[in-house]
Amino acid sequence: GGASTPKRGAFILLEGVDRCGKTTQVSLLVKHLLSLSIATVALRFPDRTTQVGGLINEYLQSSVQTDDRAIHLLFSANRWEAAPNLVNTLTSGTNIICDRYAYSGVAFTSAKRAEDRSSMSGGELSLDWCMSPDVGLPAPDAVIFLDLDQDQAESRGGYGGERYEKKELQIRVRQRFAELQAIDEKQGRVPWHVVDAAQSIEEVKEQIAKIVTDTIDRVQSESAPLRRMWG
Ligand code: ADP
Numbered sequence: 001g002g003a004s005t006p007k008r009g010a011f012i013l014l015e016g017v018d019r020c021g022k023t024t025q026v027s028l029l030v031k032h033l034l035s036l037s038i039a040t041v042a043l044r045f046p047d048r049t050t051q052v053g054g055l056i057n058e059y060l061q062s063s064v065q066t067d068d069r070a071i072h073l074l075f076s077a078n079r080w081e082a083a084p085n086l087v088n089t090l091t092s093g094t095n096i097i098c099d100r101y102a103y104s105g106v107a108f109t110s111a112k113r114a115e116d117r118s119s120m121s122g123g124e125l126s127l128d129w130c131m132s133p134d135v136g137l138p139a140p141d142a143v144i145f146l147d148l149d150q151d152q153a154e155s156r157g158g159y160g161g162e163r164y165e166k167k168e169l170q171i172r173v174r175q176r177f178a179e180l181q182a183i184d185e186k187q188g189r190v191p192w193h194v195v196d197a198a199q200s201i202e203e204v205k206e207q208i209a210k211i212v213t214d215t216i217d218r219v220q221s222e223s224a225p226l227r228r229m230w231g
């Protein structure tokens, strides 16, 4: 860009199973970056504040059956409705730290089994089917995967009782994330950084801060174009 065009911000995603520490780390990270005068905003998906997000919230908090494909598409729609603003934020030079995104979308839906799922769905929903509605969304510049096994996740306290907060499902979700990591590594586009989330909050924070600083530097020095998901 010309001298008047600011460098775009970096789009950094935190992913992982429930209670791996995403909320804690997003908040610490945004404070850290702001203290360095690095323009940054936090996002999270699902964004329960929109109308679509309200439907998702009702689904997560109730046991009412909803068709698995329909709810999957609502999670995706909740990202698509945020995408224009997300792109504008990055274009204006502000970095985005995002708690969950399309990877959670695919990992959770594809991990559902008969006992978790609505009767209309029939067989398992494939990774390909689950990925397709998110194809074309803005892609992150880095995925930071906070890796935590299920026993350690459970040692962090009781589940709040939302729909997906079940041990067997969470174990399969972690496996799906690993498959999505392998797909991205094969494409060679979106780099994944796996951080051991069983470390102390401070240790995790330091590792994430280094990854984020390096990613912001890389995006700026390469004037890297914003990519699209799974393109
Ligand atoms: P998530 O947003 O991924 O569900 P949270 O950040 O809400 O996870 O953390 C879940 C719980 O675990 C909270 O009670 C939090 O204080 C605690 N926690 C977060 N990080 C760590 C850590 N590194 N070690 C021990 N407990 C942690």
Ligand code: FDM
Residues within 6 Å of the ligand: 018, 045, 046, 060, 075, 076, 100, 101, 102, 104, 105, 106, 108, 109, 164, 165
């Ligand atoms: N989740 C989250 C999905 O099933 N699909 C999605 O696309 C996204 C973004 O929603 F169990 C699941 C993951 C989690 C639940 O997430 C709510 P938070 O982070 O607990 O609000």
